[in-house]
Amino acid sequence: MSDHDFTQPENFLILTGLMFLVVVFRYSFVAGIFYLVFYVIDPKSTRSRKIFSSGTSKKQFRKEIFWSTFTSMLFALAGAGMVVMWQLGYTAIYEEIDRFGWWWVPTSFLIAAFIHETYxxxxxxxxxxxRVYRLIHKTHHDSHITSPWTCFSFHPGEGLLQSLIIPMIVFFLPMHYWTIVALLTFMTITSAINHSNVEIYPKGFHKHWLGKWFIGATHHSLHHTQYKYNFGLYFTFWDKLMRTESEKYESNFEKHTSNH
Structure with missing residues (x-):
């Protein structure tokens, strides 16, 4: 663990600022790559895979980036708070791989992802x-047709509630700090995939023994257009179990991957 005492106010502010830069960079880098590839460099090559061929605008992108930047600050505050709790000995975060063995690294990742998905x-x-929708969730759904920049575009209330789950998990689940970094990176990448408005997964992936459990752009776009279906984050198992997966999903996926 770092020798710096982040329980001190000035060190906590520095840590929060550094974490904010990291979160903003991760969001901008991942979303930016998707945007450049699908919207700038060669949009024609992905035209058949686009969920909607039009409907986004620069005004929407600016709004999404604004709210995503605000959300990044909330994520940074939560991350800094997690580090302070770690220094005070209140978390199950550990530094030495040998403490639990290499097998626990992917296992703890999957357990944390399952908890996060359920939450x-x-x-x-x-x-x-x-009432809740109008208060905090409508901001995200203002992006009726999503883009890679949509992934962190949340009302502050939603952003705050989303930021708490990982710190809550590490209070009781032993996780190596690099496993936490991997989970946060996975969260950013999958969110960009799901909001990209381009189906990147291959034809037939929705019926593959592994692929049928993963959410992609086709799956999540139906949530933004139908509202009462497809509530998952990373995986489809809760939607399947609770019968909230859209009946249009399979036909839409096949439509958007038919030429590939």
Whole structure:
């Protein structure tokens, strides 16, 4: 663990600032790559895979980047708070791989992803209650047709509630700090994939023994257009179990991958 005492206010502010830069860079880098590839460099090559061929605008992109930057600050505050709790000995974060062995690194990743998925699914359904939706979730759904920049575009209330789950997990689940970094990176990449408005997965992936459990752009775009289906974050298992997966998903996926 670092020798710096981040419980001191000035060090905490420095840590929060550094984490903010990291989160903004990760968001900008990942979303930017998707945007450049699908919208700038060669949009024609992905035209048949686009969920919607038009409907986004520079005004929408600017709004999404604004809210995503604000969300990044909330994520940075949560991350800095997690580091302070770690220094105070309140978390299960560890530094030495040998403490639990290499097998625990991917295992803890999958457990944390499962917990995060479960939290998000039910939290997401709660946000679609009319009063809650109007208060905090509508900001995200203002992007009726999504883009890579949509992935962190949240109202501050939603951003705050989303930022708490990883710190909550590490209070009881032993995780190496690089496993946490990997999970946060996975979250950013999958969010960019899901909001990209381009189906990147191969033909037939939605029926593959592994692929059928992963959410992609086709799956999540139906949530942004139908609202009452497809509430998952990374995986489809809660939607399948609770019968909230859109009946249009398979036909839409086949449509957007038919030429590949």
């Amino acid at each position: 998000y699914y039910w939290f997401h359904r709660w946000m679609h209650k009319p």
